[in-house]
Amino acid sequence: xxxxxxxxxxxxxxxxxxxxxxxxxxxxxxxxxxxxxxxxxxxxxxxxxxxxxxxxxxxxxxxxxxxxxxxxxxxxxxxxxxxxxxxxxxxxxxxxxxxxxxxxxxxxxxxxxxxxxxxxxxxxxxxxxxxxxxxxxxxxxxxxxxxxxxxxxxxxxxxxxxxxxxxxxxxxxxxxxxxxxxxxxxxxxxxxxxxxxxxxxxxxxxxxxxxxxxxxxxxxxxxxxxxxxxxxxxxxxxxxxxxxxxxxxxxxxxxxxxxxxxxxxxxxxxxxxxxxxxxxxxxxxxxxxxxxxxxxxxxxxxxxxxxxxxxxxxxxxxxxxxxxxxxxxxxxxxxxxxxxxxxxxxxxxxxxxxxxxxxxxxxxxxxxxxxxxxxxxxxxxxxxxxxxxxxxxxxxxxxxxxxxxxxxxxxxxxxxxxxxxxx
Ligand code: GDP
Ligand code: IMO
Ligand code: MG
Numbered sequence: 001x002x003x004x005x006x007x008x009x010x011x012x013x014x015x016x017x018x019x020x021x022x023x024x025x026x027x028x029x030x031x032x033x034x035x036x037x038x039x040x041x042x043x044x045x046x047x048x049x050x051x052x053x054x055x056x057x058x059x060x061x062x063x064x065x066x067x068x069x070x071x072x073x074x075x076x077x078x079x080x081x082x083x084x085x086x087x088x089x090x091x092x093x094x095x096x097x098x099x100x101x102x103x104x105x106x107x108x109x110x111x112x113x114x115x116x117x118x119x120x121x122x123x124x125x126x127x128x129x130x131x132x133x134x135x136x137x138x139x140x141x142x143x144x145x146x147x148x149x150x151x152x153x154x155x156x157x158x159x160x161x162x163x164x165x166x167x168x169x170x171x172x173x174x175x176x177x178x179x180x181x182x183x184x185x186x187x188x189x190x191x192x193x194x195x196x197x198x199x200x201x202x203x204x205x206x207x208x209x210x211x212x213x214x215x216x217x218x219x220x221x222x223x224x225x226x227x228x229x230x231x232x233x234x235x236x237x238x239x240x241x242x243x244x245x246x247x248x249x250x251x252x253x254x255x256x257x258x259x260x261x262x263x264x265x266x267x268x269x270x271x272x273x274x275x276x277x278x279x280x281x282x283x284x285x286x287x288x289x290x291x292x293x294x295x296x297x298x299x300x301x302x303x304x305x306x307x308x309x310x311x312x313x314x315x316x317x318x319x320x321x322x323x324x325x326x327x328x329x330x331x332x333x334x335x336x337x338x339x340x341x342x343x344x345x346x347x348x349x350x351x352x353x354x355x356x357x358x359x360x361x362x363x364x365x366x367x368x369x370x371x372x373x374x375x376x377x378x379x380x381x382x383x384x385x386x387x388x389x390x391x392x393x394x395x396x397x398x399x400x401x402x403x404x405x406x407x408x409x410x411x412x413x414x415x416x417x418x419x420x421x422x423x
């Protein structure tokens with residue numbers, strides 16, 4: 001009935017997992033379209049609390065087919081750990097499949113990720129999750145990568161590894177890391193084939209039949225636009241396209257088939273990792289956003305950098321992604337503030353701009369703020385727009401106005417039912 005995308009509208013960790021888990025209650029298929037196990041999508045529901053890394057957040061609904069799409073990169077070892085953890089909570093995982101075209105994260109990708117980061121000049125670190133994301137996408141772009149389909153055919157796999165490993169070993173040697181043999185990788189892939197072979201499929205006919213058959217399909221993004229390889233704060237980005245355009249290339253769907261694009265927007269800003277973050281706060285307000293919002297990485301546990309809502313970044317995000325709606329999350333975190341601020345412009349060398357400039361200019365930009373009165377009351381039990389405090393409604397309407405897309409959902413807590421749906 002509906003083919004929708006859920007896309008991170010800021011720097012990641014906006015609450016995409018929570019929104020997908022909510023919508024997946026009535027969904028036939030959820031597809032992760034890019035990224036790998038660098039994701040940390042927190043889901044809290046009747047099964048418990050989970051930080052999902054590569055499993056789509058629809059995994060809790062046994063009627064939902066969960067696809068790890070062609071545009072993703074997969075580490076079968078961490079996928080196995082994740083499957084064990086959700087299965088231990090009583091979740092059936094028979095509906096999980098991986099597209100044949102997905103590239104595989106091998107142990108050397110993770111080693112190279114860590115080594116490359118360590119070799120950067122101070123201040124130039126991306127602050128990656130060290131999950132091998134940059135190196136595996138680099139191999140993909142260089143057309144030397146190993147794909148899920150390759151492990152199904154040992155002869156083909158060996159040939160590809162024989163071409164790849166001398167090159168990878170030269171890179172490892174450069175960083176003083178011990179050589180890895182083709183045989184070691186063959187053995188690893190054989191164990192992956194045994195465990196995951198039956199889950200490796202061609203997702204094209206599956207998705208096509210679902211779309212033509214009028215099913216509810218969700219595309220789940222990883223990270224957010226500000227760390228998109230092309231539209232984010234390069235070089236402090238990830239190596240894929242979290243933006244709505246990435247849905248089409250990553251999941252294999254025409255833009256004409258997508259009905260709605262939901263931008264997930266945190267009611268304030270957070271970022272984890274290196275690079276500019278214009279609205280970053282270094283004061284008590286930043287500390288309070290972090291402690292009240294529990295702003296610590298779901299994958300790495302790192303404290304997230306915090307700031308007020310950035311209307312400039314939100315408008316940029318809405319333009320590039322073409323949001324039809326937004327889902328505003330973590331409104332309840334602001335329940336405790338007397339005054340709130342919203343960034344409406346950047347001052348770059350004395351010039352006031354209302355668009356996101358290139359990275360180097362973001363580094364020197366300072367935010368222009370407007371102030372909003374807080375509501376100082378508990379919103380966590382509110383389930384209808386009308387019951388929200390007037391100040392909260394005004395704050396949300398301002399977010400909507402600056403972003404440029406209507407609010408469809410307001411999340412007021414991390415639990416599945418702590419959500420307000422707006423008609
Ligand atoms: P994702 O990567 O976009 O899925 O987001 P994360 O899971 O990394 O970060 C969002 C965090 O906020 C998680 O700890 C969620 O449990 C939590 N969360 C999501 N929505 C809300 C909300 O409306 N209120 C509060 N207080 N927490 C929320
Ligand atoms: P979700 O899906 C927040 C950040 C890292 C680093 C940069 C590149 O939970 O929103 P990578 O490991 O991809 O090479 O790191 O991107 N990063 C994230 N930040 N949420 C994430 O995922 C992230 N995944 C990567 O901190 O700066
Ligand atoms: Mg996250």
